Amino acid sequence: MDGEPRTKAALIEAAIHMFQQKGFQLTRVSDIVSAAGVSQGTFYNYFKSKEEIFRDICNEFISQLQTLFIERTEHLFDGDTIEEIVSNVHKIVRDVIRIYQENLAVAELLFREGIGNGGLFKQIYEDILTIFLALIEEQVKKARSRGLVRMDDPEVASVLLFGLFERGLFYFMLIRRNTDLERLEQAMVDFILNALSFDFEAKLTPHVHE
Amino acid sequence: MDGEPRTKAALIEAAIHMFQQKGFQLTRVSDIVSAAGVSQGTFYNYFKSKEEIFRDICNEFISQLQTLFIERTEHLFDGDTIEEIVSNVHKIVRDVIRIYQENLAVAELLFREGIGNGGLFKQIYEDILTIFLALIEEQVKKARSRGLVRMDDPEVASVLLFGLFERGLFYFMLIRRNTDLERLEQAMVDFILNALSFDFEAKLTPHVHE
Amino acid sequence: MDGEPRTKAALIEAAIHMFQQKGFQLTRVSDIVSAAGVSQGTFYNYFKSKEEIFRDICNEFISQLQTLFIERTEHLFDGDTIEEIVSNVHKIVRDVIRIYQENLAVAELLFREGIGNGGLFKQIYEDILTIFLALIEEQVKKARSRGLVRMDDPEVASVLLFGLFERGLFYFMLIRRNTDLERLEQAMVDFILNALSFDFEAKLTPHVHE
Amino acid sequence: MDGEPRTKAALIEAAIHMFQQKGFQLTRVSDIVSAAGVSQGTFYNYFKSKEEIFRDICNEFISQLQTLFIERTEHLFDGDTIEEIVSNVHKIVRDVIRIYQENLAVAELLFREGIGNGGLFKQIYEDILTIFLALIEEQVKKARSRGLVRMDDPEVASVLLFGLFERGLFYFMLIRRNTDLERLEQAMVDFILNALSFDFEAKLTPHVHE
DNA sequence: AATGAATGAGAATTCATTCAT
């Protein structure tokens, strides 16, 4: 019913590109279709409106990110040695950086546009927040229960962690653009672990893996 | 040449309100003038365009914030005892929260709209970043030079600090709205000091006040 | 050349239905084809345009109505007694009502749409008028020549007769919908015969049947 | 709030003209504004949509017609002699013809467009019907109660009267165009009075004028 | 004969901005 998958894909790719460049409001459907090499009318065979294609793109990215995030955090603090745990933290930071990098266009799109637009997409952004804050908070609590971090206020901590991740990646990957990602990874891990009062000397209590 | 200051003030106030509610793109000049109780034409006696009033509002807020920030950070790490310094940090965090709170509407406006809009206001946002990152970085370096914090990468640290401040305040003051600000202050100070590996036991070297 | 008669019939039926429901202008070719259960392209194997199918439908109905009308009016005023003639009038009124009822959808379609549409179908409607006015006028004149009615102005009379028939049926069958058709028939016959100054006492002159 | 009355009047006049010529659906807003000599945008300072201006035009005509009709029917059958009453009937028929003629464009517009358009304006047309049928029926009943007409079914009679008026005027004034209106008036009065079995010999019962 | 994706001309409507009063 939605016709040629190649046409649809071309429209999506073009839309991501244009939205990233000019923003949602300033991107014209005519920009998208001419970038995709199809006619104006064709757009409406695949999407009900400009809003719909935007929403589709965001949702696709979010669910990808969410899946990966869940997978990578599952055993984040399950390691039996401090080294293992620190290595896990490194891994997840590296992965998030990578995912962000692989989806740079959509990520920028989402974090730029998802916020503004007079609340047109407020919901989308707030949904992401809710999802990720819950996932982060869960990990912080787990780490605390294993005595790995001292942290009186996991809720605030989660928000601050989210904020530093989001803005940090945003800044280095989209504004500065030319960063040494290894250095960024290292600095982020240090910053985060310190921020959470991570106990590098902790004697780990035996941990039962579910 | 710009006539009645009250008319101008009314337009600015109305614009802040409307921009905050509907976003820049979705706010109509007609919304602003009717909220201000003047006619459509009058708007153009005071502002060249919708863009100009937005820029004016942002610049006003930024320079206010900047002035205050400079003033409060001037002697941030100059204290002679650890207690004094920690108290300074508390004070500045509290002040930033307060400034943010006093200018909630503009702050939201800026951090929502300044980012998106297809880079229409990219410059504004990046200017703010540059200003604040420089100020933050300066303090981080000073603290490091006094041996108060260990911090290998002050640039990354500044960015992350900026990010956690911005998103943290954004979240608690604009999305959650009902937060206990004292608790937020406490949690932020802890988080920040830990993140920077603040040395609570440091033996302060005598410090020459300029 | 016109392929499957069943496909064509399905398209016509669907078109009548949709035109009746939404009007010509507001009916989409997509409405017709999906009601007919065929694809968009198929439509154009059978009809050159949306206009053509509309015209076809109208013409079909008109020629049916015309055939029946000619047949029923042929000996309308040929009866040898007043009773016979009045009965003929009753019969034709009843038949017209019946034809109208049997083709309600097309009739509505025609009398609603055939008139408006910026004269797109003005011609169709005016053709019908011409045909029927001629037929009616012929009967009126015949009746007058046999001394059955006094009627100074047969042309005006025909128009008024046409008008009262059309609007009357339109009103009772399409707007009121729930009318007692026997009562309508009786009232129409009375009204018409009186209007034409029908002479219920007339002494009929012998009539030569052609 | 609706600005220059002259601009509005020009738009209305232009709209009537265009609607009459091309019909509602086929008239473009651009046709109207260029006929009115204003810009496209100006139209929307005065009317919310193309539909609104159409509705406004219809309502204006209807209320005019209604007012006049009520006024002229008030004492229609109040006369003390048959001659007086017949003269009243003549007068009202003449007046309706005149009103119709004075508003030819709108009348055509209404009776063409008010019917079709997929029921878009069905309501308008049915409202008119309701109003006029009630007024006509009231007169028919009054005439019957004074013994002036025999008429078993005043409801049907009203509908038929309305139909013959509407279609008759429509035909002679809009299709034939070149009619002798005096002859039309005479024929209509005859037709109507006969149709209602008007008793030209009636001995009027004294009538109390309210 | 049937399909349905692609087309693109064309429509209504919006709104920042101008300018005569």
Added chain:
DNA sequence: CATGAATGAATTCTCATTCAT
């Protein structure tokens, strides 16, 4: 200074029709 009517470029979306498969 204030006004608000006029402007018209710009934009989204529709839909009859075509045509390669």
